[in-house]
Amino acid sequence: MNILITGGAGFLGTLLARRLLQRGTLCGQPIDTLTLTDLHPVADPGLLADPRVRRDAGDLLQRLDSLMAGDHDAVFHLASAVSGECEADFALGLRSNLEATRRLLEALRAQQARTGQAPLFFFASSVAVYGGDEAVPLPPVVRDDTLPTPQSSYGIQKFICEQLVADYTRKGYIDGRAARLMTVSVRPGRPNGAASGFLSGIVREPLAGIDAICPVDPSTAVALSSPDTTIAGILRVAEASRAEFGGRTALNLPALSVTVAEMLQALERSAGQAVAARVTVQPDAAIARIVGGWPSRFESERARRLGLPADASFDAVITQFRALAR
Structure with a gap:
């Protein structure tokens, strides 16, 4: 083939x-x-x-x-x-x-x-x-x-x-x-031009010791895989x-439905408060409009x-990413 x-x-x-x-x-x-x-x-x-x-x-x-x-x-x-x-x-x-x-x-x-x-x-x-x-x-x-x-x-x-x-x-x-x-999260590597890119960046960058920007309200719900x-x-x-x-x-x-706040809580459970604190909320109206218009459930x-389940939790998603990054 x-x-x-x-x-x-x-x-x-x-x-x-x-x-x-x-x-x-x-x-x-x-x-x-x-x-x-x-x-x-x-x-x-x-x-x-x-x-x-x-x-x-x-x-x-x-x-x-x-x-x-x-x-x-x-x-x-x-x-x-x-x-x-x-x-x-x-x-x-x-x-x-x-x-x-x-x-x-x-x-x-x-x-x-x-x-x-x-x-x-x-x-x-x-x-x-x-x-x-x-x-x-x-x-x-x-x-x-x-x-x-x-x-x-x-x-x-x-x-x-x-x-x-x-x-x-x-x-x-x-x-x-x-x-x-x-939206696929967490992606390794460099950020791209996707409006959803921050949904990887707010985990990937803090885990690497880098500050990250969250451009939407933490209450924003998203669908991830x-x-x-x-x-x-x-x-x-x-x-x-x-x-x-x-x-x-x-x-x-299939989708895992989660809010950005819940993602950050999972990051803190996985890596500690100091790592999660590297994320700063700085609203970007253009990104918020695009992401906020997408369905979350x-x-x-x-x-x-077809036998396809969603991810069990965002904690499991972070565990998968950290194992891949080793």
Whole structure:
């Protein structure tokens, strides 16, 4: 099996690649090659040492013709401009999220016409597809049948891409599955441009002895998922049969609902009051507006039927991060 991961040098792309190589199979088939493409080259030593790994670096739109010259049995499309970037630069979001996905789907349609086989396609969507609209208010609990009403450019781009994946699947060009990922916390590494980035930073930085800023009111409730839970969800969705996945609509992965204050309390329980005190609340209206518009409570019945649980607690999430950071 030949697999392509876009965003393969990023945090989730690297974790997914490691997990796939450890397993050695996808959908019961042995992995022959794993191509990792990203704006910057893959640097993970373990991945580089594996003979199954192929590296590709550069702008995805510019690299697509070369990338898709060969056939791929499965594609995990994780590459994306993030929420804060898309709100600040409208053209960037359209190009990186919408046009790159459309072009990738078109390349896979051409592959299906050439080979007669519909490749597996996983699309990483986001809970940013939900938001409160005057005509359709956001309910207190988001369920599988809740109507998405995005309130950010990023969320709208993700929702459009979900519909493209559904239509290409309906037409038989791909075997597509879209899953809406929760904010992943705690992420290691450097901060990115996501509006939700502080939900990792308020834990990661204090544990490293660095001061951190919380740009929202601590009473703000959010929906989170640990890295391990997120990767498990991606793989389960990718390997589910069409009947198990249930239709073509994007699936909400399970969420841990928690307030920012509860996150900071868990940090204090894990590392002590002095560490938790490194976080200072400095409200940022733009970030608060984006994050405050996202849902914080989910009932994901489709995910439950796939055997996917949410994280047990944010204490467990911090324990996972500290073990990973050692």
